[in-house]
Amino acid sequence: MAAERAGADIHEGTRVLAVDRISGSPVSDGSRFLIRTSRGDIHTKEIMLAANAWIRNIVPQFRQRVLPAESFIIATEPLPMELAQKLIPNNRVVS
Numbered sequence: 001m002a003a004e005r006a007g008a009d010i011h012e013g014t015r016v017l018a019v020d021r022i023s024g025s026p027v028s029d030g031s032r033f034l035i036r037t038s039r040g041d042i043h044t045k046e047i048m049l050a051a052n053a054w055i056r057n058i059v060p061q062f063r064q065r066v067l068p069a070e071s072f073i074i075a076t077e078p079l080p081m082e083l084a085q086k087l088i089p090n091n092r093v094v095s
Ligand SMILES: Cc1cc2nc3c(=O)[nH]c(=O)nc-3n(C[C@H](O)[C@H](O)[C@H](O)COP(=O)(O)OP(=O)(O)OC[C@H]3O[C@@H](n4cnc5c(N)ncnc54)[C@H](O)[C@@H]3O)c2cc1C
Pocket: 014, 015, 016, 017, 050, 051, 052, 054, 055, 057, 058
C-alpha cells in the first residue's frame, strides 16, 4: 500500500472519537492536534479528514457544511427534441 511505503502507520478497526486542536502552548514535539480514538490518544502535526459524511460525528463544525447531493440517472425511450426541450428547458439538471 502506498501509504505504508511512505511510512504511515495503519490502525484498522480504530474509531476516531474526536479531533481537538491543541491551543495555547505547543506540545514539545510540535503536535497541533489531539486525536481521541477508541484505542487511545494520538498527538499529531497534520491530519487528513476522510470520513465521508460521518465527518460530522468527529468534527462537529462540519455539521453545517456537509449536505447530501444525490445523483440519479434515468433513461427514457428516445424523445422528440421538441418534447425533450419542453420537459428540460436549457438542458438543466433536474431532480
Ligand atoms: C451502494 C454504493 C454504491 C456506489 N457505487 C459507486 C460506483 O459505482 N462508482 C463510484 O464512483 N462511486 C460509487 N459510490 C460512491 C463511492 O463509494 C464514494 O463516493 C467513495 O467511496 C467516497 O470515498 P471516501 O474515501 O470519501 O469515503 P469512504 O469510502 O466512505 O471512506 C470513509 C471511511 O471513513 C471511515 N470512518 C468513518 N467514521 C470514522 C471514524 N469515526 N473513525 C474511523 N474511521 C471512520 C469509514 O469506515 C470509511 O472507511 C457508491 C456508494 C455506495 C454507498
